[in-house]
Amino acid sequence: MKRRILSLGFIAMAMTLANCSDNDDTNYVDPNASLFSDVIGNVSSNVVVETYKTLNQKAGELRTAINTLATTPNEVNLAAAKQAWVNTRKPWEQSEGFLYGPVADDALGNGGLDPAMDTWPVDVEAMNNILSSGQPITANVIAANPEARGFHLIEFLLWGENGTKTAAQLTARELQYLKAAAEDLQNNTQTLINGWSASSGNYVGFFLTAGNSGNVKYPSQKAALEEFVHGIITIADEVANTKIQEPLNGPNGEGVSPQAEESRFSKNSLLDFADNIRSVQNVYLGDYGSIDGKGLTDVVAARNPQLDTAIKAKIAESISAIEAIPVSFTDAIYNNRPAVENAQQKVNELFSMLQTQLLPLINN
Known part of the structure; x- marks a missing residue:
């Protein structure tokens, strides 16, 4: 550990501050406080909240599309339901740079809303037990089975194990299950x-009042900024070292492991990865949709x-490298490994930069 050498000017300034007004620094105002307030307010209100608004809107559209499919199960309505799933998945993946607050709240007793919506892998046995039970399948039944709900359960039923499911192959019970699962997802x-x-x-109020007396979540503006940074560090790490790494090389390095790929039924994984890094980008830039804050x-x-x-x-290199992976991720982990490894490397470089350079800057 290096010992910090203080300049004479810094020491003189510190002594001056120490002698001010009976050593009372309670009236000290950080010269950057106004900028910090603008950043914290914009990211929390116009990036986080607006992303979740989009997610809820798209989840409603997915529920409507699935209800239509259940009423008239044909290929047109199945394709519309699949597209609605993809559309809903996008804002969810773009929210994974801020998996704190209500999404991680364990008040529901199931680990929070994140696993309620995005548990992977799907517990097919639990799903089949519900399908074969004979009981009406409702949102409450789905909610009581944490491993058989959410995005990937809906994905599995819409696409099937091999991604080739047709509308004619959907049973009445599966359509009932889809309706309940879509309702449960939108409830969440x-x-x-x-x-x-x-x-x-x-919860946005904790960010808007960061640094105010009595704010138990973010007693300082720095604490709020650190929350943003930890969130984007976490998702960059997850994309590189879990979402890409485990299918590419196996959870324990034992070799290619396609069953570890998330969103593999729909072949949506590459879009997931890119949107995860866009989540980093949105928080870092303060932009979302038409918002430029x-x-x-x-x-920085x-x-x-x-x-x-x-x-x-x-950030831009990471997104470009992910989008440069040809065909599907399922195929690429076998046949285009250099492109996958390049994307993983770029995201890992981003992760390292955020962790070793951005976080210390915010901490200090």
Whole structure:
């Protein structure tokens, strides 16, 4: 560990501060406080909350599409339901850079809303037990079976094990299950947006009042900024070292493991990965959709413009490398391994940069 050498100017400034007003620093105002407030307010209100609003809207559209499919099970309606699933998956994957707050709340007793919506792998046995039980399949029945609900259960029923399921192959019980699972998913997205909204659970309020007396979540603005950084570090690590690594080389390095691939039934994995890194990008830039606000980039650029430029470039490189993987991820882990390894390397470089350079800058 290196010992920090203080300059004479720094020591003189510190002594001056120490002698001020009976050593009372309670009136000290960080010169960056206004910028920090703008960043925290924009990211929490206009990136996080707006992403969850989109998610809830798309989940409603998915539920409608599945209800239509259940009423008239034909290929047109099956294709529409599949597209609605993909559309709903996008904002969910773009939210994985901020898996804190209500999404991680264990008040439901099942580990939080994240596993309720995105448990992987699907417990096919649990699903089959429900299908063969003879009881009506309702959202409450689905909610009581944590391993047989959410995005991937719906994906499995819509696409089938090999991704080739037809509308004619959907049984009446499976259609009933799909309706209940879609209702359960939207119930959870509604609970999630309610938890964040200022008019309901108001988790966003903890960010908007970061640093205020009595704020038990974020007693300082730095604590709120650190939450943002930890969130994007976590998802960059997960994409590189779980989502790509485990199918590519096996959970324990034993070789290609296609069963470890998430979203493999729909072949949506590459879109998932790219949207995960867009989640990093949205928080870092402070942008979402038509919103162009302040993000972590503004904090970093004020202190280390070179690092800010490097982070933005590495985010873009990571997304480009993922999107450059040809065909499906299922095929690429066998036949296009160099492209997959390149994407993994770029995301790992991003992860390292966020962890070893961005986080220390925010901490200090």
